[in-house]
Amino acid sequence: MGREMNTGHFIAGEWCVAKPDSVIPVENPANCEIIATVPAGGRAEAERALDAASEAAKAWARTPAVERAAYVQKVATLLRERSESFAETIMAEQGKPLTQARGEVAGAAVQLEYHAQWARRIEGDTVASDNAGEHILMLRVPYGVVVGLIPWNYPLTVTARKLAPALVAGNTVVIKPHEVTPLSALRLAALFEEVGLPRGVLNVVTGTGLELGEALVGSSKTNLITLTGSVRAGREVMRRAADHISQVSLELGGKAPFIVCDDADLDYAVERAVFARFRNCGQVCTSNERTYVHHSIFEQFKEKFLARVQSLRVGDPRNDPDVGPKVSRPELEKVEMMVARAVEQGAEVLTGGSRMEGAEFERGYWFQPTVLTNLTPSMDIVRQEVFGPVASLLSFSDFDDALKQANDSDYGLSAYLFTRSYQNVMRAMNELEFGEVYVNRVGPEAINGYHTGYRLSGIGGDDGRYGFETYMRKKTIYLSPN
Known part of the structure; x- marks a missing residue:
């Protein structure tokens, strides 16, 4: 797993060792081995972390933005230098294949580097006053504790x-x-400690959502909550945040449609559809969850898609397969139940449909890359987010039907369209009801774009100028000469 690391809470610049009787085991999903334990924090640890952040807030806000950004940039440099070690950590705790784990480390470094560049781009506005000699300024200021x-x-x-x-x-x-x-996250905190980030500016605490998360979200000391997680978690965060009217930004998953028109480059669309469905074992909020193919090319697409899925390599993340394990037993069992429910409702399994078999897969949380067809829009597998290596193939009659089926979802994060038709592209831009629309490409999203969703996919967002502004609120100043 790489370098030795601290596995305690990081609060006010210090590492807090867990009590032996209050720990959470961290499991390698490829083989069920316990690779570490971390503290099972609760309300006391939440309060300590929030107190540390609150005490550091004023001095940190007064620190020039270029100085704040310098710490972030230094950590980005260290992260790139130690990228292989961090990739090993990600493989061990999450099960991501080697190349994909390396990609995650690179993505984290880009996040740090990109946002460090915003230090000189924090801007406000001025507006004309109705009063003689008065100036009205709109400033962007930090929230405080995030x-x-x-x-x-x-x-x-x-x-x-x-x-x-x-x-x-x-x-x-x-x-x-x-x-x-x-x-x-604990290893990333250690890098910030290494570059000398002032105490209390960054704190990392570990524990369950029901105990630690609830205490953090429900505190009056919390000014802004940013969550990437499930709809269930998002609802709970909003309920608790309402007690103190805390600001929230929620990214809650998706059920992305992947529309393939009859004029699309078929081989390219197949390859991209497979990548968008099975990357990270399908555990991506922007995954291709619903593949819609024009009826005239449906059989041809299905044949090519099925062959490509059956060629995917599944195995130990260290051997850099295409697909690794599911992250945990509950997640494995959830996908297993969803496929069983789909079959019960009339779906046909073209390939996969159950756990992996063989000596290599006796331990760990392995599910076969699966393709389902004979689906209807009302089936649970078409309505609910799978978040696993299960592809659903459906057909559409014309572009009106494609748009209708795509929009028929409680989610609204990402959508994909593969076509050569300018008219289809323009209609998709105007009529697909999703925060992100990808035309003839798939994710990941651009860091200078804006990652946002509609409906159950959340409120607020990340990345780019609009994402950066999530972390600032506005203050209006009236400067009168009298």
Whole structure:
């Protein structure tokens, strides 16, 4: 797993060792081995972390933005120097294949580098006053204390995605990584300690959402909560945040449609559809969850898609396969139940459909790359986010039908369209009801874009200018000569 690391809470610049009877085991999903233990923090640890962040907030906000950004840039440099070690940590705790783990480390470094560049781009406005000699200024100022709740599917990149803009904007931060994958965030905190970040500016505490997360979100000391996670978690965060009217930014997953028109480059569309479905074992909020293919090319697409899925290599992440394990037993069982429910409702399994077999897969959380067809829009597998290596193939009659089926979802994060038709592209731009629309390409999203969703996919967003502004609020100043 790389370098030796601290596995205690990081609070006020110090590492707090866990009590032996109050720890959470961290499991390697490829083989079920316990690779570390971290503290099972609760209300006391939440309060200590929030107190540390609150005490550091004023001095950090007064620190020039270029100085704040310098810490972030230094950590980006260290992260790149130690990228292989961090990739090993991600493989061990999350099960991401080697190349994909390396990509996550690179993505985290880019997040840090990009947001460090915003130090000289924090801008306000002036407007004309109705009163003689008066000036009206609109400033952008930090919120104060930001709580970042991190998912398990991209534990390092999402941590960087939240803490980098928050710190550069002048906020202090408390990060709660997911209890299944806490090690990446702890290692990142150690890099900030190494570059001399002032005490209390960044704190990382570990524990469950029900105890530690609830305490962080429900505190009056928390000014902004940023979550990437499930709809269930988002609802709970909003409920608790309402007690103190804390600001929230929520990215809650998706059910992305992948539309393939009859004029698309078929081989290219197949390759991209497979990548967008099975990357990170399908555990990506922008994954291709619903593949819609024009009826005239459906059989041809299905044949090519099925062959490509059956060629995917599944195995130990260290051997750099195409698909690794599911992240945990509950996640494996959830996908297994969803496929069983789909079959019960009439779906046909073209390949896969169950756990992997063989000596290599006796331990760990392995599910076969799966393709389902004979689906209807009302089936649970078409309505609910799978978040696993299960592809759903559906057909559409014309572009009106494609748009209708694509928009028929409770989610609204990402959508994909493969076509050569200018008219189809223009209609998709105007009529697809999603925060991101990809035309003839798939993700990942651009760091200078804006990652945002509609409906159950959340409110607020990350990346780019609009994402950076999430971490600043506005203050209006009236300067009168009298």
